[in-house]
Amino acid sequence: MPSPRPVPIFDGHNDVLLRLYRRTSASAVAAFLQGEEMGQLDLAKAHRGGFAGGLFAIFVPSQRRNNTPASATNGAAAAPVPDIAADPAPPAVELNEAQRTVFSMLSLLYRIERASDGRVRVCRDAKDIEHCLKDDALAAVPHIEGAEAIDAKLELLDVLYEAGLRSLGPVWSRPNAFGEGVPFRCPSSPDTGPGLTDLGKTLIKECNRLKVLVDLSHLNERGFWDVAEISNAPLVATHSNAHAISPHSRNLTDKQLDAIKQSGGLVGVNFAVSFLRPDGGRDKNTPLELIVQHAEHLLERLGEDGVGFGSDFDGAQMPAELENAAGLQKLVAAMRARGFSKKLIEKLCYRNWLRVLKKTWGEHDTSPK
Numbered sequence: 001m002p003s004p005r006p007v008p009i010f011d012g013h014n015d016v017l018l019r020l021y022r023r024t025s026a027s028a029v030a031a032f033l034q035g036e037e038m039g040q041l042d043l044a045k046a047h048r049g050g051f052a053g054g055l056f057a058i059f060v061p062s063q064r065r066n067n068t069p070a071s072a073t074n075g076a077a078a079a080p081v082p083d084i085a086a087d088p089a090p091p092a093v094e095l096n097e098a099q100r101t102v103f104s105m106l107s108l109l110y111r112i113e114r115a116s117d118g119r120v121r122v123c124r125d126a127k128d129i130e131h132c133l134k135d136d137a138l139a140a141v142p143h144i145e146g147a148e149a150i151d152a153k154l155e156l157l158d159v160l161y162e163a164g165l166r167s168l169g170p171v172w173s174r175p176n177a178f179g180e181g182v183p184f185r186c187p188s189s190p191d192t193g194p195g196l197t198d199l200g201k202t203l204i205k206e207c208n209r210l211k212v213l214v215d216l217s218h219l220n221e222r223g224f225w226d227v228a229e230i231s232n233a234p235l236v237a238t239h240s241n242a243h244a245i246s247p248h249s250r251n252l253t254d255k256q257l258d259a260i261k262q263s264g265g266l267v268g269v270n271f272a273v274s275f276l277r278p279d280g281g282r283d284k285n286t287p288l289e290l291i292v293q294h295a296e297h298l299l300e301r302l303g304e305d306g307v308g309f310g311s312d313f314d315g316a317q318m319p320a321e322l323e324n325a326a327g328l329q330k331l332v333a334a335m336r337a338r339g340f341s342k343k344l345i346e347k348l349c350y351r352n353w354l355r356v357l358k359k360t361w362g363e364h365d366t367s368p369k
Contacts, residue, residue: 012054029111052132060146125166177197183249193222236360242254271313271322272315285319288319291334
């Protein structure tokens with residue numbers, strides 16, 4: 001008897017482009033399309049685990065402590081990317097370096113698409129994603145994590161939109177011209193500093209105008225409430241967890257979750273062990289059921305339409321039982337074992353993401369409820 005088809009999973013966040021960026025361009029494309037032992041996400045692992053697509057982060061690494069740019073380590077035998085949350089106080093990034101890195105990573109994504117023979121497609125709207133789901137192609141939506149590459153006049157935002165950008169986090173966990181990111185602390189409240197700058201508030205309005213999703217995941221609490229006051233779009237945290245379970249500064253309080261529900265938004269459950277565990281530790285032996293527990297708490301606050309997944313593949317330590325994208329159906333099995341219905345599992349795995357993306361991007365939602 002053939003194995004049942006995996007439940008497709010659309011994912012709110014991965015850092016595979018960062019991992020690949022550290023290699024030469026030709027080896028990076030081949031590594032993703034052909035698959036390799038190194039890393040947590042590539043096309044082969046995606047097919048095995050039912051990873052159907054997601055928001056592909058473009059992240060500009062901070063300079064290393066010896067002032068050597070992270071890109072200087074490029075090579076065919078690049079080491080695995082360390083957990084980018086490990087540095088408690090990353091330095092700011094200069095505009096020119098940020099723009100160069102963003103262009104390189106976006107180019108890499110399009111080179112992967114061109115070389116994939118239709119197996120990987122860059123998606124600009126929800127219809128593109130739905131076509132990928134039907135055709136068993138990987139749906140890749142460009143996302144910027146930390147807007148250091150955006151100039152003060154926001155001119156590059158228009159250019160990046162035309163190049164396919166559909167999701168943007170104003171900050172990563174470091175300060176920039178738009179605001180302050182939340183640091184990596186546990187235990188800690190997410191209320192760690194000032195909110196958005198005036199330029200940051202203008203950026204949110206421009207994202208609303210262009211219908212670019214605004215990602216709240218690395219904003220501190222005051223920045224969160226600034227977005228909630230300004231934005232006319234659903235509030236979305238692409239890869240965050242419940243502060244009530246794991247009191248990490250990166251996680252969301254119940255009050256924040258209530259605001260996301262009121263806006264018709266969504267939270268993508270993050271698989272990073274340090275954001276799952278009550279002690280904030282980076283222990284790979286963290287049980288897979290802890291992901292389900294965070295999902296259950298979010299469901300209580302947000303309802304069954306407001307929860308998805310945001311793995312953080314290639315950006316963080318995963319639970320050993322999951323390990324990488326190939327293990328995603330183990331998470332589906334854990335939800336079934338917890339009594340989640342088929343309908344609810346499908347909502348968490350991809351339907352809720354399609355709903356919120358359609359609403360954010362101004363598309364009519366005709367998907368089944």
